[in-house]
Amino acid sequence: MISAAEALQDFKKITPKTIPLVEPFSKGHRACQGCGEVLALRLAAKAVGMDMIAVSATGCMEIISSSYQTAWETPWIHVAFENAAAVASGVEAGRKALIRKGRIKDNGSKIVAFAGDGATADIGLQALSGALERGHDFTYICLDNEAYMNTGIQRSSSTPFGAMTTTSPPGKISKGQMTWKKNMPMIAAAHNIPYVATASPAWHVDLMNKVKKAVTIPGPAYIHIYSPCPTGWRCPPETSIETARKVVQSKVFPLFEVIDGQFILTRDIKKPIPVEEYLKTQRRFSHLGPEDIAYIQKRVDADWDRLLKLVQATNPEA
Amino acid sequence: MGRRVGLEVSLACAEVVGLCNADVVAAYPITPQTHIVEHLSEMVADGHLDAEFVPVESEHSAMSCCVGSSAAGARTFTSTSSQGLALMHEILFIAASLRLPIVMAVANRSLSGPISIWNDHSDIMAERDIGWIQTFAENGQEVVDLTIHAFKVAEDSRVCLPVAVNLDGFILTHVIEPIELPDKEEVDAYLPAFEPSQSLDTANPISMGIVGMPEIYTEAKKANAVALEDSYEVIKEHWAGMAEKFGRTYKPIETYRTDDADTVFVTMGSLGETTMSAVDQMREDGINVGQVRIRLWRPFPVEDFMEAIAGAKTLIVIDRALSPGLPAGPVATELRGLLYAKGASPYVANFVCGLGGRDVTRAQFIEMYQTAQKAAASGEEMTCQMVGVKE
Numbered sequence: 001m002i003s004a005a006e007a008l009q010d011f012k013k014i015t016p017k018t019i020p021l022v023e024p025f026s027k028g029h030r031a032c033q034g035c036g037e038v039l040a041l042r043l044a045a046k047a048v049g050m051d052m053i054a055v056s057a058t059g060c061m062e063i064i065s066s067s068y069q070t071a072w073e074t075p076w077i078h079v080a081f082e083n084a085a086a087v088a089s090g091v092e093a094g095r096k097a098l099i100r101k102g103r104i105k106d107n108g109s110k111i112v113a114f115a116g117d118g119a120t121a122d123i124g125l126q127a128l129s130g131a132l133e134r135g136h137d138f139t140y141i142c143l144d145n146e147a148y149m150n151t152g153i154q155r156s157s158s159t160p161f162g163a164m165t166t167t168s169p170p171g172k173i174s175k176g177q178m179t180w181k182k183n184m185p186m187i188a189a190a191h192n193i194p195y196v197a198t199a200s201p202a203w204h205v206d207l208m209n210k211v212k213k214a215v216t217i218p219g220p221a222y223i224h225i226y227s228p229c230p231t232g233w234r235c236p237p238e239t240s241i242e243t244a245r246k247v248v249q250s251k252v253f254p255l256f257e258v259i260d261g262q263f264i265l266t267r268d269i270k271k272p273i274p275v276e277e278y279l280k281t282q283r284r285f286s287h288l289g290p291e292d293i294a295y296i297q298k299r300v301d302a303d304w305d306r307l308l309k310l311v312q313a314t315n316p317e318a
Numbered sequence: 319m320g321r322r323v324g325l326e327v328s329l330a331c332a333e334v335v336g337l338c339n340a341d342v343v344a345a346y347p348i349t350p351q352t353h354i355v356e357h358l359s360e361m362v363a364d365g366h367l368d369a370e371f372v373p374v375e376s377e378h379s380a381m382s383c384c385v386g387s388s389a390a391g392a393r394t395f396t397s398t399s400s401q402g403l404a405l406m407h408e409i410l411f412i413a414a415s416l417r418l419p420i421v422m423a424v425a426n427r428s429l430s431g432p433i434s435i436w437n438d439h440s441d442i443m444a445e446r447d448i449g450w451i452q453t454f455a456e457n458g459q460e461v462v463d464l465t466i467h468a469f470k471v472a473e474d475s476r477v478c479l480p481v482a483v484n485l486d487g488f489i490l491t492h493v494i495e496p497i498e499l500p501d502k503e504e505v506d507a508y509l510p511a512f513e514p515s516q517s518l519d520t521a522n523p524i525s526m527g528i529v530g531m532p533e534i535y536t537e538a539k540k541a542n543a544v545a546l547e548d549s550y551e552v553i554k555e556h557w558a559g560m561a562e563k564f565g566r567t568y569k570p571i572e573t574y575r576t577d578d579a580d581t582v583f584v585t586m587g588s589l590g591e592t593t594m595s596a597v598d599q600m601r602e603d604g605i606n607v608g609q610v611r612i613r614l615w616r617p618f619p620v621e622d623f624m625e626a627i628a629g630a631k632t633l634i635v636i637d638r639a640l641s642p643g644l645p646a647g648p649v650a651t652e653l654r655g656l657l658y659a660k661g662a663s664p665y666v667a668n669f670v671c672g673l674g675g676r677d678v679t680r681a682q683f684i685e686m687y688q689t690a691q692k693a694a695a696s697g698e699e700m701t702c703q704m705v706g707v708k709e
Contacts, residue, residue: 053518055386066528075518077389078527079412083382086374090344090386090394091518093370097341097392101368103511104391109520127382130375 004194004217004260011216014208020046024054029071030064034237036228036244037061037143040201041114044141044225047208048110048215050074053091057084057115057124060150061143082123085131085140088113092136110215111138117158118148121182132191132220139214139221142184145229153232157182160252161299162292163284165232170287180299188222189258195221196258197266201228202244203255206266210257226253234283243281250278251304256311263310275300320500320564327458328353328491330499331397331423334462336367337505338469340421341392341512344372344383348402349435350487351425355397377402381409381420388418389526391517393469396420399487400427403441407448413480414449415542416526419472419512420480421465422450426587426638427487428674436675437487439587439638442615443648449542451481451549452616454586458495460613461485463566466505470556473512477549484615486588488675500564508563550617570619571626572611575601579608581687582630586612586649589636589672596683607687618652624660632665632694634686637702638672645701665694671705682706 014020025045031038041061045052052074056062058081065071066078079087092111098104115124120142128140147165148154155168159177164170168177189196195217199207207225214221226247228240235243247253248267252275255267275297279285288296325333331354335343343362345355361367370387374380380396388394398406403424413420424442428434442452451471455461461483468481485491516524530538554570561567574594576582585593590611600607610626612619627633637647644651650668657663667690672678682705693700 051520053390053520063529066525067531068529070525070528072525073523074520075523076525077386077416077518079382079385079416080408083379083409086379086382087386087389089372089374089379090342090383090388091390092386093342093344093372093383094387094390094392094394097368097370097387098390101341104519107520126375127379130379133375134372 001218007217008213008259011213014047014205014212016205019205019208020049022046022050024048024050024052024072024074025065026071026073028069030067031060032231032237034230034240036201036240037145038064039240040143040207040225040227043201043204043207044112044211047211048112051108051110053109053111055084055088055091055111055113057081057113057119059116059119060145061114061116063150081119083127084113084115084119084124085128088138088140089131089134089136092138112215113138113140115140115142116150117142117144117146118156121158121184122156129191132188132193132222135219137218137220139211139223141211141223141225143225143227144184145227145232146181147232149229149232158184161296162288164287165284175292176287185222185224188224192261193220193222194218194260198224198226198253198255200226200244200248200253200255202241202248203267206255232284235281239281246273246278246281249273250275251300252278254304254307256307262314263307264315265307265311320498320504322496322498324494325458325497325499326353326492326494327461327485329357330458330497331461331465331485332357332361333499334465335395336361337500337502338466338509339393339506339511340367340369340395342370342372342384342387342394343396344374344380344387344394345396346374346377346380346398346402348377348399350427350491351397351399351402351423353491354423354425377405378409381406381413384420385409385413385416385418388420389416389518391512391514391519393473393512394420395422397423397425399425400429400441403445404429407445410445410448410450412527415538417478417545418480419469419478421468421472422480422482423461423465424482424484425487425491426484434674437489438673438675440640442482442484443639446616446648449479449546450616451479451546451553452484453481453614454484454612455490456588456590456611458490458493458497459566461490462497462499463560463564463568466500466509467556467560467568470509471549471553474552474556475515477545477552479545479549484587489588504563508560546617550619553614568613569622570614571622572613573626574609574611576608576610576626576629578606579630580606581632581634581690582627583607583609583683584612584633584635584649584653585609586615587638589638589678592678592680593636593683596680599680600684600687605687620656623656624662627664630664632667632690634690635666635668637668637670640670640673647702650702667693667700668702669705670702676706678705
């Protein structure tokens with residue numbers, strides 16, 4: 001199998017002028033106002049195009065897209081909560097066998113699994129790890145809204161430190177979520193797959209290019225997309241993109257790629273904004289005091305430094 | 319026509335999946351299913367079987383992978399046992415609901431705890447309501463024939479449902495038996511490549527697994543239940559077709575010496591062969607006893623069963639699983655419900671035996687007969703008895 005870098009040699013970037021007009025994920029869905037997740041999904045689907053075979057985990061995007069009518073213009077399958085990666089691996093294996101036996105044409109279909117953070121970092125982690133390790137040719141996109149929003153804002157392992165959810169409520173002896181967010185992109189990268197990336201809908205062209213790269217490269221690819229949830233994060237619907245921008249500018253959610261094991265910072269943050277500026281966009285953090293914010297700032301800075309070291313270590317010539 | 323070989327039943331099962339040209343096999347190893355999937359992976363590795371072997375990381379993913387591959391239009395096979403089947407539980411219902419013709423061999427094994435790798439039917443009895451067609455094999459030849467039949471029925475456009483073929487762990491899976499394996503050409507002629515009416519195809523996009531809002535959920539479940547009920551005629555039709563093609567006749571319910579039998583044993587799976595020999599011995603002693611064997615468990619062949627037990631005054635129902643909290647095992651509970659609905663009232667004696675690999679001897683069947691006769695004569699209600707419990 002060719003490397004990711006080789007596969008990307010003739011990669012034609014999407015530019016603001018060449019944003020695909022197709023809408024594989026179309027009208028008729030029932031997402032909340034200002035949903036950053038459905039926007040990320042729509043952008044990702046546009047980048048893949050009409051050759052997409054989509055697999056959804058149970059969750060917000062599955063519910064809002066398939067009640068009464070379907071919003072999917074390309075083939076779509078939803079089976080259960082924890083198994084999107086396993087289902088996608090089956091679709092890939094089935095098609096591979098049928099193509100080899102000459103029973104269906106190799107029409108360049110791209111298999112893309114969509115799952116929320118709970119379906120990825122918690123209940124579906126095993127199935128995802130298995131599918132990545134087995135090397136199926138598919139793209140897995142985690143749409144991370146940092147809690148179980150579909151069931152009513154319960155904490156997941158992807159909920160950030162200090163966030164208020166219905167199962168991590170701040171109380172007399174609690175600050176809300178007491179654990180640090182699980183680092184899914186690094187877990188995916190540890191599988192030595194050809195392509196891993198993070199993306200934010202505030203940089204929509206970057207997001208689409210990453211998705212396009214993921215489906216261009218043979219083998220498994222993982223993309224982690226920060227997906228603002230105004231309903232769950234207690235912020236006005238019109239601030240989703242602002243939040244999605246500030247999370248990157250504050251270094252809380254770095255944008256990077258891992259291509260054939262090489263870490264690349266896709267957006268360097270020369271003049272970061274304080275994490276407090278990001279945190280105050282959402283009422284889920286409103287109970288945090290100065291020392292909590294200082295703690296978060298310290299850990300965010302440390303995580304960023306570690307990422308930079310990985311970039312340096314894997315790009316010795318740079 | 320075919321070739322007669324001495325073969326371990328697990329290997330025969332794998333060989334016949336190869337004869338059926340499976341496109342995808344997704345499986346996770348669990349005793350006593352392992353020889354089936356080991357042999358399949360060898361066949362793929364040697365190029366004897368042109369299929370994708372997906373060595374998944376759990377049974378939950380095995381069934382999920384099967385759902386994906388079947389939805390992509392590929393002929394799909396898996397096999398499991400016990401805890402593995404239990405881990406698949408959630409996805410089994412969805413496979414049936416999506417009308418996917420997956421075929422699965424279940425090497426029946428007890429459920430934990432305590433952990434036991436040995437044979438009984440507690441794994442499949444916990445999965446009665448999954449909406450799959452379920453058959454039980456008594457010997458290796460049946461495993462071969464029921465597997466071919468399973469693909470034929472599952473993929474029939476009038477059915478489109480998954481099929482589980484049950485074979486007793488170790489007692490069948492690890493035993494070498496004389497088996498007639500059909501020729502490749504014969505199976506190819508009988509079972510052409512799977513042509514799904516719908517699949518995940520960008521030329522004809524469909525959405526599979528949509529939300530069942532309250533306005534449609536009931537109708538969706540009804541449609542599923544009707545599909546399973548209606549599969550009965552197709553199941554029989556293809557058994558008739560197989561008899562013509564391969565020369566062996568199968569029926570939903572098999573009877574043995576029931577014609578003038580006052581008392582009838584009701585069995586499932588490989589224990590039936592021991593029962594037959596016990597019946598023979600009792601017949602020699604002048605006892606009018608017979609045997610009814612349930613081959614088709616879902617959809618349950620109600621009329622065939624009623625016809626098979628029509629003359630019997632006493633039924634001795636053998637259960638290979640417990641239903642704690644009920645005064646009978648799962649098979650007896652179901653049959654009593656059926657008999658009541660049909661207005662039939664034979665005396666039903668129920669024995670649970672052969673749990674976790676405990677052997678059941680011919681002598682124990684005779685003892686069961688004697689116990690049942692005494693209970694029937696006294697007219698007292700008989701609650702389920704566990705056979706051979708050490709006190």
